[in-house]
Amino acid sequence: MTAKPSRKPRVPNFSSGPCAKRPGYDVSQLDLRALGRSHRSALGKELLGRACRDTARILGLPAGYRIGIVPASDTGAVEMALWSLLGPRPVDMLAWESFGAGWIKDVVEQLKLPDVTRHEAGYGELPDLSRVNFDHDVVFTWNGTTSGVRVPDGDWIPDERAGLVICDATSAVFAMELPWHKLDVVTWSWQKVLGGEAAHGMLILGPRAVERLESHTPPWPLPKIFRMTSGGKLMEGIFEGDVINTPSMLCVADYLDALDWCEREGGVPGLIARSQASLKVIEDFVATHPWISFLARTPETRSNTSVCLSLDLPPERVKALARLLEGEGVAYDIGSYKEAPPGIRIWCGATVETSDVAALMAWVEWGHEQVR
Template sequence: MTTQPMLKPERPFFSSGPTAKPPVWAPDRIDTRSLGRSHRSKYAKGRLKYAIDLSKELLGVPEDYLVGIMPASDTGALECAMWTMLGARPATIAAWESFGNVWIQDAVKQLKLSDCQVLDADYGEIPDLSQVPQDNDVVFTWNGTTSGARIPDTDWLAADRAGLAINDATSAVFAQEMDWPRLDVTTYSWQKVMGSEAQHGMMILSPKAVERVESYDPPWPLPKLFRIKKGGSINTGIFEGATINTPSMLATEDYILALEWAKSIGGRQAMFERADANAKIVTDWIEATPWLRNMVADPALRTNTGVCMVFTGDWYESLSAEDQAAVPRKITAKLEELDVGYDFNGYRDAPPSLRIWCGGSVEQEDIRRLLPWIEWAYENLKSGSL
């Protein structure tokens, strides 16, 4: 295809984080009554609690689980869980992409866990999770944000396992159903599937996780941002809107807007369906495009959020490694210049690739309009005219 397409996406936002705002988003739709108020005022604290309660409702979190707002996005929430709970028993850290490998580094180099099993896999694959001992605490990423590979099920987690299951679900919640009875800690950030603002994370704790916090004192120092225990018990205030440090009420109201939109269209099931439909458009197109292949070979492991694809074919494979790496950069740079699509280059540590976000805040028609432009840019790059 060398003829430039006619239609551009109306919302050219395809970043995998922060992701596209909900389709109804506009600055004047944000409730500003909490702005300029103390986050500890009755009104602002009530808004924080409302964000917690609405998150719990939409995600179908069990009543006896705790949900709290944490600082430092998903990273802060996940690392809080690792720093406060790991070390009580042997641990397994399972990773198959960039962020999961950060948790490996935390466990091995920072916490220096004495009994730690590491399970890792290349981009596009998942390690053999049946190797995880049921007595071990396990840290894993439900959905590989930078590889497009997700766990196919939770059968490898026994319902009565002794160890904790600590789940980084930041690019999975609101797009994929969580198996709550098998999960003890689940974390995510507002800026992923809900398309809200960054720097705030959520931590969801099962009763077993709460018991671990209350019965265990780790041997390393805990910074203030990780202290979720008070007087030997879980600090329940954190899960009722009393955040550890000062939150952005503007970001909170932005998140509430996204949650209310999701509820208005049918809740998490509608969000699942939107992500599935978006991802199908992209995966079907990859299958029909001879110079692309899905980074994840096994269809059972493919995500419905950040779909990743790598280049193939005689022309691409004839290029040097440096020129191969330039192909996705040049395509995405050109389409950004034309305001066709923003921020869909593959992750910097991943193989040279494209990554199109397909979460529920993206519209199908915008994805359909983007794909012919990628074909146009590739053909023009191949012919030397891009």
């Protein structure tokens, strides 16, 4: 019988969104000068512009790539791209978990595009990437947050392609290496890898996406919050801090704090290393405990952020384990996504300390014995 662990994670927040705040986070240390001020004031525009500029610099975006803050989190950013850009070419849609499946549903049932090729796989697997047609527009998620399955790299995307590549990378940006020159549109939200607050999305447009926006007028009406052109030209202000709708300046201050922390940790390489170290703790644990396994079928496709695990327990016992660990104050919000196979999901993004993941796994072992 495994003894009840004596050491608990210092921060038991392992949710896959909103995610744990950065180590040492203190809300009283935020730059709150803009609270109660207009986002269109000189100060508001300066801070919003800095959020765009600093993000582009830290990520190392190529020349000509624009980045803007948009409404409605990653969902809003993806919908802006789909509704504004799709239509001129056939579309290849990829899905291997719930969010990718949701984008297929939107394109097929809402936009009603006539020529859509679906590349789908079940939870734990990837579709055959070699079958994707890049003469078409291509839409995919880099990391399946609800399945813990990611694309292994960008080698399957050609440098020369006729269609646009639209990538939902909400749990990958700042945690995985992304080949920016192969991606024409990238979306994510503050609440994931940097542990920011919800409701604000980020949208990156490459030059080819801008060209499409300025040459293509969608045949359907576009809501105001989706519109990125005026008079056939890109509304450049969106990508300079002149946002479409009113943002939370408190959330902006929080995001700028997260960016500063990212730089102190060595930028994107430093954050990737933190995330990979936490994944390694779980990999070592799984290797020595036969009753637990990764939902991802192959090591190359394992997510290092949303780590999804299967247990040799019936669904009701898996839920009992999650409740037990929450009751002990050692792990909050680790149950698998509602549409995913029963299991647990441990967020290992950079804001989570590897020592907390190590402490958690000892409790997972103890909890497994209690509920089986």
